[in-house]
Amino acid sequence: MHVDYQSLRFEYRRSPDQSSAEVARHPVVVVGAGPVGLATAIDLAQSGQRVLLLDDDRCLSSGSRAICFAKRTLEIFDRLGLGERVVEKGVTWNRGRVFHREAPVYGFDLLPEGGHRRPAFVNLQQYYVEGFLLDRAGALPNLEIRWGNRVTAVEDGAEGVRLTVETPEEAYGVLAEYVVAADGARSPVRRAMGLESRGRTFRDRFLIADIRMAADFPAERWFWFDPPFHPGQSVLLHRQPDGVWRIDFQLGWDADPVAERAPERVIPRVRALLGHDDFTLEWVSVYTFSCLRMERFRHGRVIFAGDAAHGVSPFGARGANSGVQDAENLAWKLALVLRGEAPDSLLDSYDAERVAAADENILHSTRSTDFITPKSESSRAFRDAVLDLAGDCAFARRLVNSGRLSTPSTYGGSPLSTPDTEGFAGSAVPGAPAPDAPLGGDWLLRRLGGGFVLLHFGEAAPEVPETVPALRAVAVTPGEDAEGLAAARYDARPGTTYLIRPDQHVAARWRRFDPAAVRAALDRAVGRAGEGAGC
Amino acid sequence: MLNTEPNLAAPDDFYEALLALHQDLTPDQARAVDARLILLLCNHVGDMAVLRQAMARARQGIEPAGHDATLAASA
Numbered sequence: 001m002h003v004d005y006q007s008l009r010f011e012y013r014r015s016p017d018q019s020s021a022e023v024a025r026h027p028v029v030v031v032g033a034g035p036v037g038l039a040t041a042i043d044l045a046q047s048g049q050r051v052l053l054l055d056d057d058r059c060l061s062s063g064s065r066a067i068c069f070a071k072r073t074l075e076i077f078d079r080l081g082l083g084e085r086v087v088e089k090g091v092t093w094n095r096g097r098v099f100h101r102e103a104p105v106y107g108f109d110l111l112p113e114g115g116h117r118r119p120a121f122v123n124l125q126q127y128y129v130e131g132f133l134l135d136r137a138g139a140l141p142n143l144e145i146r147w148g149n150r151v152t153a154v155e156d157g158a159e160g161v162r163l164t165v166e167t168p169e170e171a172y173g174v175l176a177e178y179v180v181a182a183d184g185a186r187s188p189v190r191r192a193m194g195l196e197s198r199g200r201t202f203r204d205r206f207l208i209a210d211i212r213m214a215a216d217f218p219a220e221r222w223f224w225f226d227p228p229f230h231p232g233q234s235v236l237l238h239r240q241p242d243g244v245w246r247i248d249f250q251l252g253w254d255a256d257p258v259a260e261r262a263p264e265r266v267i268p269r270v271r272a273l274l275g276h277d278d279f280t281l282e283w284v285s286v287y288t289f290s291c292l293r294m295e296r297f298r299h300g301r302v303i304f305a306g307d308a309a310h311g312v313s314p315f316g317a318r319g320a321n322s323g324v325q326d327a328e329n330l331a332w333k334l335a336l337v338l339r340g341e342a343p344d345s346l347l348d349s350y351d352a353e354r355v356a357a358a359d360e361n362i363l364h365s366t367r368s369t370d371f372i373t374p375k376s377e378s379s380r381a382f383r384d385a386v387l388d389l390a391g392d393c394a395f396a397r398r399l400v401n402s403g404r405l406s407t408p409s410t411y412g413g414s415p416l417s418t419p420d421t422e423g424f425a426g427s428a429v430p431g432a433p434a435p436d437a438p439l440g441g442d443w444l445l446r447r448l449g450g451g452f453v454l455l456h457f458g459e460a461a462p463e464v465p466e467t468v469p470a471l472r473a474v475a476v477t478p479g480e481d482a483e484g485l486a487a488a489r490y491d492a493r494p495g496t497t498y499l500i501r502p503d504q505h506v507a508a509r510w511r512r513f514d515p516a517a518v519r520a521a522l523d524r525a526v527g528r529a530g531e532g533a534g535c
Numbered sequence: 536m537l538n539t540e541p542n543l544a545a546p547d548d549f550y551e552a553l554l555a556l557h558q559d560l561t562p563d564q565a566r567a568v569d570a571r572l573i574l575l576l577c578n579h580v581g582d583m584a585v586l587r588q589a590m591a592r593a594r595q596g597i598e599p600a601g602h603d604a605t606l607a608a609s610a
Binding site for chain 2: 185187197199381389399
């Protein structure tokens with residue numbers, strides 16, 4: 001069934017909280033029903049937590065906006081129950097090409113090895129992703145969404161966080177044990193708390209023209225520097241479902257952001273690229289961007305995620321993807337703290353891990369921007385020299401930077417990780433996202449699912465000790481790992497055992513199963529290290 | 536370790552070739568040639584520690600008098 005998610009309008013419904021004599025209490029309130037807020041709320045609700053999600057609007061994203069959803073985000077969506085829908089509807093791609101003038105100078109394959117359930121990227125309009133998340137949210141009875149509910153004041157007090165919420169009727173208050181602010185780049189919660197996100201703005205403007213047409217360009221990311229149809233500037237072309245194509249034209253700082261949105265200005269630019277008029281405009285936007293972040297993402301009982309906490313340029317698809325990864329990093333920690341299964345200080349590790357991830361994203365994004373938008377005559381000279389040399393000098397192709405695309409962060413040095421005591425090779429170090437691998441007809445990440453999991457390489461899963469939070473064990477047998485990909489990616493031998501966090505990052509690993517070591521690593525992974533024995 | 540001891544067999548030949556490389560070029564053309572040359576040589580050297588030493592020496596004594604085109608942002 002086709003749903004036009006962009007045109008959906010949700011009813012404002014009066015909540016009993018508005019008439020209650022006493023201020024209503026909620027364990028956790030998520031502000032903002034975008035991809036990050038929805039993912040956080042779903043993840044919390046899936047773990048049994050009651051969640052209230054507030055959104056000041058009454059519709060989903062208008063316009064395609066974020067379109068590139070990365071492998072790790074798809075794996076998170078698998079855990080949240082919508083991965084298959086996103087991949088089925090989306091356009092799968094792994095390859096990118098970069099052109100200088102008319103000549104191809106560089107190509108890259110983001111997932112050169114097989115044996116992963118999910119591709120490097122799926123392109124899908126943000127309104128579909130939000131729509132699929134919303135459908136999933138609707139199946140969770142402990143998740144309540146209130147549309148047309150605008151948070152206008154935030155007070156962190158002894159009893160919890162008191163939110164003032166404006167509605168089409170009267171304003172009302174709620175008390176929350178924790179608040180997740182996923183309310184976007186202009187975050188009203190951030191503003192209400194007098195906090196700031198700081199960084200740099202780049203002196204450049206870009207035009208997004210999403211067009212509808214029948215075309216047979218391959219499902220690849222194409223990026224031009226200085227093409228004949230848009231001289232002196234860059235252009236990016238991406239395919240989306242429903243015959244929609246994303247074209248992103250660099251305009252320069254002097255471009256008039258209002259005038260450039262007019263169809264009579266946009267259409268000739270698109271025509272110059274395509275060489276024909278056989279298209280319609282779907283969505284047009286002129287933007288400039290900044291790389292910035294809040295100094296800290298946790299402010300007491302209020303925790304910021306996604307664009308509210310940090311911002312990057314769109315080149316590299318690091319905005320929505322890093323936001324969804326914030327959500328999954330935060331949700332399990334918040335759920336454990338609310339259930340009393342972990343100390344409140346576990347939430348500080350969200351701040352440590354995701355601030356570091358934001359810095360990594362900002363670093364990559366800033367480097368790409370410095371290449372695409374040279375900020376001085378000399379950086380322009382080096383950029384042009386790289387593009388010139390890239391034609392015949394292999395080394396220069398590696399310097400061409402049209403966006404380094406989103407990959408998940410490894411939480412190196414995380415306080416939740418147990419350092420290795422034995423030798424291991426490969427990328428699955430403590431803090432890293434667990435790599436996927438085929439297991440007969442199954443996939444390793446699907447088998448992990450959520451919660452804390454002991455991943456054991458051997459004929460049978462070991463009997464796990466009783467722990468808080470509970471631990472499951474899964475085995476990977478040599479028989480089902482026929483190609484040996486799982487063993488290779490985890491550098492596993494018979495007996496090798498990994499402790500995997502609920503967000504599918506590695507917490508600890510050993511060459512054999514040792515219940516005492518597992519307990520100690522679990523204590524550390526939930527922030528109980530140094531508090532004596534776990535239970 | 537950056538080698539700043541004599542390493543060119545025929546220094547005058549080298550210097551003549553370097554100037555000849557830029558003969559009759561505008562400042563912009565010369566900058567383009569220099570940028571390509573720097574990239575080619577840096578890749579040839581390959582050793583990041585050596586390159587950082589060379590960059591530091593090249594920058595020595597030059598106080599920035601220009602301004603890059605980015606703006607402080609806050610939201």
